[in-house]
Amino acid sequence: MAGVTATARIVARRDGRGGTALPVLAGEGPLALRRTRGDADCARVTLVGAMSGPLGGDRFTVRAEVAEGARLRVGSAAATLALPGQGTRDARYRVMLDVAAGAELRWLPEQLISAAGSELYVTTVAEVSPAGRLVLREEQVLGRAGEQPGRLVSRLTVRVGGRCVLDQELDCGPGAPPGWDGPAGLGGYRAVGQLIVVRPEFASAPVPARVLGDTAAVLPLAGPAVLVGAVAPDALRLRTVLDQALADLG
Template identity: 55%
Template sequence: MTLTSPPTAQRAATGVHAIARITAATRGGTTTLPVLEGDGPFELRRLRSRGTETRVCVVGAMSAPLGGDRLCIQATAQQGAVLHITSAAATLALRGPTPEHATYDVQLTVEEHAKLHWLPKPLICAAGSNLRQTWTVDLAPTARLVLREEQILGRTGEPPGHVATRLTVRRGGRILLDQEAEYGPGAPGWDGPAVLGDHRATGQLLIVDPSYENKPPEVQLLDNAPEDGQAVLTPLAGPAALVTAIAPDGRRLRRLLDTAQATSRQSRHSRQHALKGM
């Protein structure tokens, strides 16, 4: 196994360029980590496993992303592996030494009969920050994915930064989901009633599971008090479901997504038991 080395990237006027790599593989029925390496702001730590699931935590070793930074995480769950990735704390996007935007790219690959949970803490876009974030996900037909992302627009009492995101998911080489969003100064209409309105926290939960092919989920508005935000579950054209949520703040957003994730987990377990009984 390649262990994480101390950060070596230095912040220059043009920003930090750093990449982290995680590879999970199976050996004797156990998921191992033959590759676990990062530099710059990425310090990777292996957490205690849960059953067959191997868990990795991304720890921030320096302030990032700042303007001009180019950051990337590449994670692969090889055939049959079960990988869970989280983070130790929220990611804070800040104004950098250059007016150039920062980029944060996440590249996930999940091979046949493998499972990947991407469940980091929220991204906070502080005033003056400018970030472009992408997720590029490639799934085998039998792969399973749970991907969660949360964005908090501005710290308490301050205006939001600017963030543009794109999520592209392919399953078996075909597009399953391709969406873009943009919030903050310079993004037209982002705080209008058709988008976020007065809310300053937004997030989504994407679940891809082959069991949905036999019985896809139904569209549903997840029950919640109006002042705590809204969340809706939508089936996709494939074995997948997308939960989209908006809330006044990060605490209430997390509560919405936690509820959605628990609901979807119970629904999938019930579906799988029903299929076994057929």
């Protein structure tokens, strides 16, 4: 089976009345986009999975552009479930984000669950202006309850003003390099996540590094950005840690 190829695109711009308009809100196939109730000056979009997936062989791309002065929050209606397809091909999921000066993007999807037998490669690239703001959360759950995980390779790249402040890759599950689940890797935990916060004020007032309990840490990056990395036994406890870290950052 060849799999499904689908693209979704969001463009947010100021509407001239103090709010944010969405001149482009287009999805296809399994990538359906819905505008939902937002704040007075912030548009809100929900990604609704119109079918199961990604399955083996699928190729999905989501692009979001937030123009100068606009504010956008993007979430998803449910967790993304990576499943094996009928063939032997892997699935690919790309997320491309662009945040202009004075703009703000809050990218807060639900968890990605790597089901047994699946093979998914996720690539997320965020380009942020030095005067832009970004909150980006990624959460991966390795396997459904009582099952082993599939293969999951997730790469996250964040550039601020064209300068790379983060480029990291998570590779886990069957076929991953040895040690991914050992003490120097996930340490036996099955939920892993990261929170990236980019704010112009961090350039002059960097966030200090600190640990959060036993399985999470706040790490300042080489730019106006901070990374929170965490592992947890399950998705609920992972979300609790990341939500608390975001609240602490103000």
